Amino acid sequence: MSYRYLGNKTKLAEWIVDSIATVVSPGAAVADPMCGTAAVALALAKRGYSVHASDSLTFPVIHATVRLLAKEEPEFDAFGGYGRALSILNSLPSVEGYFYREFGASGNPANGRRPRKYFSAENAGRIDAIRRFVASAHERGNISDLEHAVLLQNLLLAVNEVANIAGTYGYFRSEIGSNAKKKLKLVPLDFVNTIGNHVVTKGDIAQVAPNLHVDAVYLDPPYTKRQYAGNYHILETIAREDNPEAMGDGGLRPWQEDASPFCYKRTAGKFLRSIIASLDTSNVFVSYSDDGQIGPEKLKSILSEFGSVSIGEHEYNRYRSNGGAKAGRIYEKLYHLHMEQR
Numbered sequence: 001m002s003y004r005y006l007g008n009k010t011k012l013a014e015w016i017v018d019s020i021a022t023v024v025s026p027g028a029a030v031a032d033p034m035c036g037t038a039a040v041a042l043a044l045a046k047r048g049y050s051v052h053a054s055d056s057l058t059f060p061v062i063h064a065t066v067r068l069l070a071k072e073e074p075e076f077d078a079f080g081g082y083g084r085a086l087s088i089l090n091s092l093p094s095v096e097g098y099f100y101r102e103f104g105a106s107g108n109p110a111n112g113r114r115p116r117k118y119f120s121a122e123n124a125g126r127i128d129a130i131r132r133f134v135a136s137a138h139e140r141g142n143i144s145d146l147e148h149a150v151l152l153q154n155l156l157l158a159v160n161e162v163a164n165i166a167g168t169y170g171y172f173r174s175e176i177g178s179n180a181k182k183k184l185k186l187v188p189l190d191f192v193n194t195i196g197n198h199v200v201t202k203g204d205i206a207q208v209a210p211n212l213h214v215d216a217v218y219l220d221p222p223y224t225k226r227q228y229a230g231n232y233h234i235l236e237t238i239a240r241e242d243n244p245e246a247m248g249d250g251g252l253r254p255w256q257e258d259a260s261p262f263c264y265k266r267t268a269g270k271f272l273r274s275i276i277a278s279l280d281t282s283n284v285f286v287s288y289s290d291d292g293q294i295g296p297e298k299l300k301s302i303l304s305e306f307g308s309v310s311i312g313e314h315e316y317n318r319y320r321s322n323g324g325a326k327a328g329r330i331y332e333k334l335y336h337l338h339m340e341q342r
């Protein structure tokens, strides 16, 4: 099951944790307040750190909740076990609901636009059926909050496997491709029993940062102009369990409220400076690419306002949603800021 996420650090997570471990020993508390897939949060947890993960969007919070807090397979008593719950969901017949109408190949969008081919008609209807079942089981108290998060995580990951997209959910492919023709299938997740006391919250970093009580903070902000809220609107809708207006040809949910200042050249540097100024911690690590909205010199100068800065570099193969001219090997940087006594 894949995460298909811009800036996903799965392949860099061990290197990032190795770097953090040179200054903060396992057992300490580390925050990952822009956690995305929670790949780094999980890698930290596996090494024995207590992790506070957070994000402004809802689906990364589901990822983090399940990867950090579901330490073993939940009971799913109401269904006779986790495996049984998944087989019930996998056998639900397709229904013609919101996803079928707005995001399915045979849909009929409410705003009169052409059918949006994010999913085959069959898979879109099965997503509707699963969403209804999960929401209703939760509302009735048949599943706990954690079991609810587990099923949403199952659905998010299954949807990524059959989405008819070129990388992000910013738009759909014109013809249903071979992956999208496969039947959507929820498969059992792995649960990792880590020793730390983890915390997962949802919120904008501007509100979360001043309330972090940790030994180190790992910041992985967006570095391009691509807004996560728009590019992953379908995952956000699944996680929020709502049926928002689907706007324009692409059917994006209204996302302006969730726009990130990190995605604009004009605001990225200023915002980062204000976040760091509000942190009460000795060590800040920042992942940032050389071709981001904040240039490398500027970033180093912002960080240097707060203490001493060292930079680690790692060559890697960049994930680009559609291949694209800039795909290929580049250097990812990890800045370590040792904060002056505050």
Ligand SMILES: C[S@@+](CC[C@H](N)C(=O)[O-])C[C@H]1O[C@@H](n2cnc3c(N)ncnc32)[C@H](O)[C@@H]1O
Pocket (backbone or CB within 6 Å): 005, 006, 007, 008, 009, 010, 033, 034, 035, 036, 037, 038, 039, 040, 054, 055, 056, 057, 060, 203, 204, 205, 206, 220, 221, 222, 223, 228, 229, 260, 261, 262
């Ligand atoms: C580069 S991704 C993080 C990737 C993550 N480290 C991973 O391995 O998957 C950036 C994340 O920052 C989040 N984000 C952007 N602006 C934010 C803000 N103002 N407050 C909190 N999270 C924000 C996005 O939703 C996105 O999940």
